[in-house]
Amino acid sequence: MHALLYHSSYRRCLARIACSRCHGSHLSFKRQFSRSAFLNGHSAHNPEPIAPSLKGKSCIITGASRGIGAEIARRFAKEGVECILVGRNEKSLYGIKDELIVGDEMEHRVVVGDVGDMDFWKGMKKEVYQKKVHILVNAAGVTHYSPLFITSPSLLEEVLRTNLMGTMMACRTVGKNMMASRGGCIINVASLLGMKGGKGSAAYAASKAGVIGLTRALAAELGEKNVRVNVIVPGYVETDMTEGMSSDARSEAINAIPLKRFGQPSEIAHAAVFLAANTYANNCVLNLDGGLSAI
């Protein structure tokens, strides 16, 4: 009751201030009030959905032939998203495509190529401009664990070219389409090593730190065009990338993780759905590491 009285007298007071300033009528104040509430999307009478359905959206996913990228494609297809799968291994990409749920008027596609090749992105422009792309997921990545001083320059270059330049070129090509249509969401996949570092991971850690920096810069640059840019920062996830770890390295890692296990690709895919759907998510740096970053 008190709250109600306070609320109505507060609004009367606001109306008086507005009238004395603009010498206008209460009616014009009311119009101004309700218009600004509408534009801010905060009006109780006009609630905006916080996380609209992803059904009918289209998405380009790099690194979709296996692991995290493939799982994101499976999950997005379940949500009704049309997927364009990108990777180098044609056979695996078509294998994943055949697994994807197909809804009405959905046509998943495969594009074979190397994300680190600048000419690949020139070719992708045609693909991108055929149709509006609502979501871009940059999951393609390679890793080589070896100390910097014994790693060949060509290996260093491969890691930076794939992980950082590949992500940057994808953002550049697809981001232009999104800006032109004033809407979209980019989800990059970095790594905890890009925030914490770790022995034998100089090139990989540098490339993933670059992906986090790129995400932050683009979140600022593209936000006003209604293009949201976010990054998922996984710790250890059960994929081919961690398959090659020695049993000692694996148990050491598991021991260090507060949840005492590696993550599943489906857990990363769940976060990708959140980032794609939540319309206020911009510049999220989303750790998914079982708590390892707390150590």
Ligand SMILES: NC(=O)c1ccc[n+]([C@@H]2O[C@H](COP(=O)([O-])OP(=O)(O)OC[C@H]3O[C@@H](n4cnc5c(N)ncnc54)[C@H](OP(=O)(O)O)[C@@H]3O)[C@@H](O)[C@H]2O)c1
């Ligand atoms: N697994 C983890 O523990 C972990 C932790 C932190 C971050 N990550 C990051 O998560 C992302 C996915 O990793 P993952 O674990 O799913 O690895 P993965 O199973 O090894 O898959 C890597 C994917 O990237 C693609 N790829 C690699 N180089 C490419 C290139 N030059 N052009 C196009 N596609 C390329 C591969 O496809 P093709 O071989 O068919 O080209 C494959 O689909 C990576 O960016 C990785 O750095 C993984």
